[in-house]
Amino acid sequence: MRATLDAFKLVPGLGRRIVEKHDLRISDMRPDNFIRVQNWLNALEDIQNVVGPAKLRDVGRNVVAAADIPLGQDxxxxxxxxxxxxxxxxxxxxxxxxxxxxxxxxxxxxxxxxxxxxxxxxxxxxxxxxxxxxxxxxxxxxxxxxxxxxxxxxxxxxxxxx
Missing domain, CATH: 3.90.1520.10 (H-NOX domain)
Incomplete structure (x- = not known):
């Protein structure tokens, strides 16, 4: 979800409205908490329909910064x-x-x-x-x-x- 919001740096209000519309909250972004994938999929569908596929690609690029990935691997x-x-x-x-x-x-x-x-x-x-x-x-x-x-x-x- 953080990747979604980061993709909307120029219009952060729009990104926040889209994720909140799908019952996704910043307060839920904790390492001990999983969010429902379907909620995020619905938000991604809205992003594609409202803003376009290029913004969806931006969201994908941003995921790596927030994902749990092993360090030190090429x-x-x-x-x-x-x-x-x-x-x-x-x-x-x-x-x-x-x-x-x-x-x-x-x-x-x-x-x-x-x-x-x-x-x-x-x-x-x-x-x-x-x-x-x-x-x-x-x-x-x-x-x-x-x-x-x-x-x-x-x-x-x-x-x-x-």
Missing amino acids: TEVILMNLDGIYYQNHRGDVGHYLSTRLEDGTIEVRCETPYPRNFEWGLIEGFCRHRAADKKRYSVEYIDGPSKAAHTCTLVVRLLQI
């Missing part, structure tokens, strides 16, 4: 362990991230979660940018999945040679 290790990290931050059966390393070193992340596609794209971009301490840069290619399927999209992460 980007590629994080991406390969994304499903486990996802379940550290979620309860119940909420889908999966299926990561595969290809022979050329490319990492494919197949998204099978209830989250919107542009959010997923931003999320993977956020992981690739946040871990800049490993001094590597990555490109993230988005491949749309089938309409109304469990597999929403695939994100192809490539190390850039600089």
